[in-house]
Amino acid sequence: MIFFQSDWLGAALRIAVTTGTIFGVLVYFLVYAERKVSAFIQDRVGPNRVGPLGLLQGLADGVKFIFKEDLQPANVSKFLYAFAPYAAVFPAILAFAAVPYGLREIDGKMVPVAIANINAGVLFTISVSSLGVFSIILAGWASNSKYPILGGLRAAAQVISYEIPLGLSIMSVLLLAGTTDFYGIVQAQNESVWFVFLCPLGFLLFLISVFAETNRLPFDMPEGETEIIGFHSEYSSLKFAMFFMAEYANMVTVSCVGVLLFLGGWEFLPGYSWQDLSLAIGLDLLNHPVLWFVTVVWFLTKLSFLLFLFIWVRWTLPRFRYDQLMRLGWKRLIPLSLFNLILTMVVTVWMVWR
């Protein structure tokens, strides 16, 4: 097994497997779940023609996207027009590089399962996923058309605005945990309580701003059908599919961050860790070879809960008007998140002094 002996090949394999899983499996099933859940909410059946239970519908859609004509309007800025979809996908994949999604044991030490285990993991993920806004700006501008540029301006303003409450709510978690390392944050939640109970306001702010960041309803102004046409209206075929996939990949990444920061990551239940479970069932899970499998599956369970919340909200709430969106962002969420941050500071200092 030369693959696992060489560091480089091992890393390449790990990257390929992880990104392949995100894009091939998670995004695929997320799109499927979106359609099925929306059908359930609207009392329809949903996709049920292609394959058993319509499971192959995504494949059929993919083939459709590939064989569609890749139309390029006249007078677009050629390089940037082609570059913008990549600018959407690249941060979406790269942001996942520092996200751990399980726990395993190497030489008696607990190590998170991740592509790269970075000291400043939270900062890395946030900074890279904030680069996605470039694709919106570039796609709108490069299309050389009035509607996409207006849509791009609005979408970019929305994403930039909601990054502030997002960052501030994440900062409150960093304060509580005292580290910027995902593993350390999960450890801190294991030792105290999950941060969703310790700072529920922060979790709420995080959720709201994440909905706006990933352009999901109720904040899907950039791509809402009834709104002004969005930034990618001049795109067709695979280029459009790339924007589409990047959106879903972003959803997966931010949900992972949400699980890690607020829902205890791969930990079992609030106040009941894997250690307690191993004591209860008499099987030392923490030193068992299946540990990584159990934790990854548990992590995916929590992840799918958050992703379900995304879909649920999308098919339940109506869309905000653009001025309402901006008012909510700047006049409600930012002061609230500042208040949350100060409250967290006070709580942290009080806990240290006590």
Add this chain to the structure above:
Amino acid sequence: MTSWLFYGFSAFAVAFAYLVILLRNPIHSGLALIGSFFCVSGLFVLMHAPFLGVIQILIYTGAILVLFLYVMMLLNLKEQQKEDRLWQTVARYVALLLIPLGWMFSLKVLNFQRLVSRSLPEDFGSVHSVGQQLLGSYVLIFEVSSVVLLVAMIGVVVLTQKKSMENPR
């Protein structure tokens, strides 16, 4: 290995910086600047300062360049159509010659790549140690710069406020 990464990042940083002033289209220049910032961030990581590297991307690329591109998009600057004067053409080629020379000079004579392979304390450049430094020995400079930023922020608010008072809606 790290030395080769250093060569690559520094060469690309310089090349992108050259493209920033060479390209005619302001949006293309902005993108080249992003490339340059990415390479500089890679250099920071190589110099055992991962925090600075991430912050470089977070602030310069994720915030400042986004606003630059946003404003350029609003102004809708056109590509510069004017023909170059002779001295501009000459200056471009002289720069093309001088930049690799300067790069090699800094590598060979000033020996910059030693920065990536020096031995440092364990937590050098981590978030914790940067925080300790900022709020420890450099607390005065840190606070003064934050006051300067606050003044700028209040200034912007006051200036825009005054304008809208002169022309009430």
